[in-house]
Amino acid sequence: MTGVFNDSYAATYDTVYAEKNYAAECKAVETLIAKFGRGEVRKMLDLGCGTGRHAVIFAGNAFDVTGVDQSESMVARARDRATQMELGANPKFLSGDIRDF
Numbered sequence: 001m002t003g004v005f006n007d008s009y010a011a012t013y014d015t016v017y018a019e020k021n022y023a024a025e026c027k028a029v030e031t032l033i034a035k036f037g038r039g040e041v042r043k044m045l046d047l048g049c050g051t052g053r054h055a056v057i058f059a060g061n062a063f064d065v066t067g068v069d070q071s072e073s074m075v076a077r078a079r080d081r082a083t084q085m086e087l088g089a090n091p092k093f094l095s096g097d098i099r100d101f
Contacts, residue, residue, distance in 0.1 A: 010073030013051050026057040046091075047098040052078025055091040065091035068101050 033041045042064055046055045049067030051074050059065045059082065069075050075095040082090045094101075 005071040007073045010071055022053045022057055026054055049078055050074050052081045056082050056085055059089060059091040067091055067093045068096055068098050070097050
């Protein structure tokens with residue numbers, strides 16, 4: 001892929017965001033779902049999923065997650081991350097433009 005989200009970007013993405021508190025962000029989203037969701041919300045679409053850190057956390061919390069990102073390199077890293085985790089149910093990752101999804 002050319003442009004900003006190329007292979008080099010994918011290789012450094014997790015380093016750039018190493019200090020980001022993904023678990024706290026996921027907890028905040030889950031709190032909002034519990035407060036405002038209608039019925040039992042168990043499916044989640046992660047648009048612009050990057051290397052899958054949010055998706056893996058949500059999958060580990062029993063959500064059925066599908067992540068979409070335009071960078072094939074990022075999606076490959078997301079799939080590798082999910083495979084390395086023992087989640088019970090792995091998130092699905094698709095490569096594509098979210099505007100066309």
